[in-house]
Amino acid sequence: MTDVTTASPKRPRTRTSAVLAQWLPRLEAVVIPLAALVAGLAVFSVFLLALGKSPVDFYALIYKAGFSSAFSWQNTLSRVSPLLFAGLCVALPARLGLVVIGGEGAIALGGLAAAVAGLAFAWAPSFLGFIAMGAAAMIIGGAWIGAVGWLRIRRGVNETISSLLMAYIAIALMNHLVEGLFRDPASLNKPSTAPLPEHLRIGAMPIGIDVHWGFFFGILACVLAWILTDRTTIGFAARVAGDNIRAAQVQGLPVGPLVLGFTALGGAAAGLAGFFEVAAIHGSANASLVVGYGYTGILVAFLARHNPLAIIPVATLLAGFEASSGLIQRRMDLPDATILVMEGIVFVVILLSETLYGRIAIFKASFWARFGGADT
């Protein structure tokens, strides 16, 4: 990926070609994923047709259940928060070329850490309690995924495999602790930590619909991550290291600390996903934390091409898909895995579309130069 903002013009260019050179790659980065999304949905439509189901009904139901009314938006937006954080957990390390897929584990341990911190700070006022819970979730989540980065730089362990193995270990650890050390004796057939006191529950934002504060903080996290990756020297250094690690080392960039920092930040984001799930939804930590948000986060990040701002609309779209899952099951008599099939197909097509970048003529300035005459 060449960044247009850093390309220094070696020879004087006219204004039109400069504008084209600046905007065409951006247009390409929007048009290709959108076209791939539409193509993926088209392939999925063929799948539905082959089963004798109507794609029109299917997509109409998604619109109805996810995006048509205040109630459906409430349904959608209340699911966005964990997807924003889980998407960041993949997108931040991806800046360095790392494919981290174990966010699920950091969500589970972050949620547990938040619940334990909340119980320890039950005496404290809400403000202090929330800070303690958020900090505990971020530290545990950050340390967990940060360890993946650390293993990568110190031992050369492949981060994709180690993060996934660590996700299984984290979930086992969470289950073990919830079953033993932190178990509330009152939780009978579903072992849980003790319920959080009422003043440490996160409520709805004052915006008229029932969407908890995790949505706001998720968007804030995406904006902050975007500033970090696209507007700071650190973000630029990370991108250089991601493009070519050898060149970055030759340039004297601190590749090790960058890897450690970006994986830890990604893990901290996943930890926050667990914090909001516990404090705003479940009220205690238990196995309900493990519902696959970490894996949907991988899809979110890849669809957004690892751009933190693009994560916001993509996560909203996928949250709408998931919000409509129940209605689709009932109305169309399809299994709940239907949405998973759709996501899988869309994911494959989007990744396949990576091959189109730089190969379509209308996104090249040279194509338009022909119409501008002696422009270049």
Added chain:
Amino acid sequence: MTDIGIWGVPLAILGGAIRVSTPFLFVSIGECLTERSGRINLGLEGTLVFGAMSGYAIAFQTGSPWAGVLAAAFAGGVFGLFHGWICKFKGVNDVAIGIALMLLGMGLAFFFGKPYIQPVAPDLPAIPLGWWSTIPQVQAALQVNVLFILGGILAVAMAWMFRSTKIGLTIRVVGDSTDAARAIGLNPNTVRLLSTAAGGALAGVGGAYLSLYYPGSWNEGISSGQGLMAVALVIFARWNPIYCFWAALLFGGAGALGPALQSVGVTSGYYLFFAAPYVLTLALLIFTSSPDKAMDGAPGELSLNK
């Protein structure tokens, strides 16, 4: 049961190792073949789950477990072909495609597998290798499934193929250097496509073992990462099919630790024992990786090591 006291634990681990290792064995020798050709397929987890579902469904429909195994191999081969075809395109990341196909494979398996959660399909046969003993625990531990033996033979055959046949040499050349392969007139894409398809077929068989023998039924939680752990196992086994066999036994043993201890009354820490194979895999990865050089025996074209 005869009371054999503490000896029950190593026996249960041995028996468990043989039972649990078979899926690892098939997925890992399949992945070994794929990686030797210079490509990595992380989607084998999805292939394994889809193989488990399709094998179970066909075995139930036809009444023959072997038809199920064939169907699973065919389904796995199709997934492998698909992965191989997509990875051929320029700019497509094979690791990311693997993750996508993992999700797709699981999605399709859960989608089509819904009606097969209740019915009972016929099991694969086992050979009682413990007939010489009068102790029931020994007999139980040595109930060896035919697929385990087949997998062992296949591992030896594959090692021989890599070492002494033209096909093996071709795959090795393609895996080590695309340029060298082109220079001697080979088509790297075709070789990788076929190796990925064969690897997928083997992973499908591994899945059929899960649903048709141990644990022997189809449900959505049938695989807990075996497909992905097998990828790590191949690294640990240094891309050698015979080492894959031993490594699979080791992983199977780690997986059998929890149930074995449970059987003698150690029940606390169930989840921690459950995590033993993952901890073992991670420890082996950390131990065998190196920060500054590609690993010994690693195919030169493998994106994992670049």
